[in-house]
Amino acid sequence: MNMFLTKYTQYLRLRRFGTLIILILFTGLSLRANAVTVLLYHHISDTTPRITSTTPGEFAQHLQMIEDNGFEVWPLSKVVRYLQQGTTLPSRVTVITFDDAYDSILTTATPMLEKRGWPFTVFVNSAAVDEQHRHIMSWQELNSLQDKGGELANHSHHHSHMATRLEGETEEQWQQRMHDQILITKDKLKQHTNSELPLFAYPYGEFDQPLQAIISELGYVGFGQQSGALSSALDFTALPRFPAAGVYANPKTLRTKLKSLPMPIKSVEVLVGEDQSGLTSYAVKKPSIRITLEPGDWRLSELACYVSNQGTGDITNIDTNNNSFVVTAKKEIITGRSRYNCTMPSQEGGRYHWYSHAWLRFNAQGELPTD
Template sequence: MTMACRGVTRAGAPRWMPRGACWKRLLLALLPVLLGACSGLANRNAPAFSEVIARNDNYIIVRASRDATSRSLAKTFLGDAGRYWLIEEENDDTPVRPGRIVVIPLRETARSGISPHAVQTVPVLCYHRFGDRDDGMMISARRFEQQMAYLRDNGYQVIPLTALLEFLEGRQRVPRKAVVLTIDDGHQSIYKIAYPILKKYGFPATVFIYSDYLGYGGLTWPQIHEMGRDGLIDIQAHSKTHANLNKRLPGESRAAWLHRIETEVAAPTNKLREHADTPVIAYAYPYGETNEQVIDFLGQYDYLLGFTVFPGGNTAYSYPYTLHRSMIFGDRGMQAFRKALNNTMSF
């Protein structure tokens, strides 16, 4: 059989110089040989180890082993089981099954999430408190678990804040249905209610704390350390006192106002670095409001991201100091939750 795509070689064959990704043509050419015109391979015919059929600099094509999964293939061929979603998206979310031909991308494409017809947006959800009822900013444990189950069951990939940063900087592609979870203030209910549910689903989340609240009604340092040990909970800054930084106090001079803003920006990062030994890269503005002066101080204190509470998703070209977050309210139901998960912006 003559292959028209010189960028791809069969396993064990001499390697030609790559000339582009033609895996679809290769796959169509190989299928009759591999499958014998059958509709599929039975489990008993699947190899014990995933067999490399062909590869080039951009793709590897394998026949899945009896126990292969997208995670195991990602660990073997990409070096990171957490990159399984790249394989799933490349194969149009077709499940990995014994004997099935699977395309594994070796290089990320479309890191910006921009296509001719739409732009990928990453929604960031904003929670506050958790309790025994659904009311305003309070979410019941039952409702929160329902929402997390919805994310899992509908193919959403909860990514950490660092992955969003890399997406904004053009360094990393994120899943098509990526979503970021954040929780503001640092209330005790985060540890008692939200954390066990997040741990159950394996979802990372960022908690934005205002530092004067820690240990005085809010989370304690032992709780923060415990939540941070498994790598799911990331602690970032939400000011010192939760004051509205857009508003000057009665009789406050401009110089005093600027000094107060600087204190509200600097204090939480200093405390977090002292007690939690965590890189502080993000700041959630109290009440979601900001201005040029606050953003200037964020840059001076090495913050890389600033979050408002303006609803909507974030594109790869969003301004990193005015990122959007959608507030999740306890009394608005699942329809509002689903609406907050919109992850495309069509042209």
């Protein structure tokens, strides 16, 4: 188990009346001082699928917005190092990341970033590079990014749904397959680019607790696709990033996310919704979590929580003495990936505390997503 995982996060699994409750405890570190946002991109193009694309015009607006709002752009590896060490960061730092090694990162995004002298990180799925998939950079092109401010990191070999077990696959076989998916790309990055950054991005942002344990065992810091600001108090096997493509490319809404601060969370208790692996069965239609904040004068009356594809969720059991509340979906959540996003205005005008809880729910056939 990695030092930072045991230092910053503990998992306690308790059974009450036959119901599994997962309690995530966070340390009371300075959230404001060590707040940083990470932006997630894929294609920078107006000819690729919209859901994973940010147009060059939108990307230019994003970069200008970062500058206009006084943010420093740091390499992801530097941010992680500061957070692991508990070193104070400036109050406005952001990181630019790309998944999947698309060629538009080289041809379109890199010149725009290089002009500003801003670093960035590309998470590479190595099979697509080896097989020379369309719109994917070659190893030579990826290697060239390192002279232009780019970092290269691990996104698995095949970009598969890693939390999914194959039919007839034992847990031991799955664990070995996951090790292979990560270590193959680790070796290829070392071989072709000499990059050895211990940073990993989950394909599709999907993970469960056994996969997080593997990430920790192999010495990686893991990143998902749930939103929120980074802080030293979070779980370093499942750090958040803000997607900035498709509907999330709107500069007006992205500005609020860019300026977000970590929610001052003391604990998150899953009342209904997850099994021992951290997955959600089809039988669970409306998951429920209790969030407890660190002691402080927080603006609970202005708290808002949103459910993927639904709008606002129900906020109940607000306890102002203990700074706690319960969040539940109003309607059945979708199968596959969904999120509860909670925000609360900070004392610093124009900035919001943000927390996102990711759900990965089985469908009626007992299967996880395949797209």
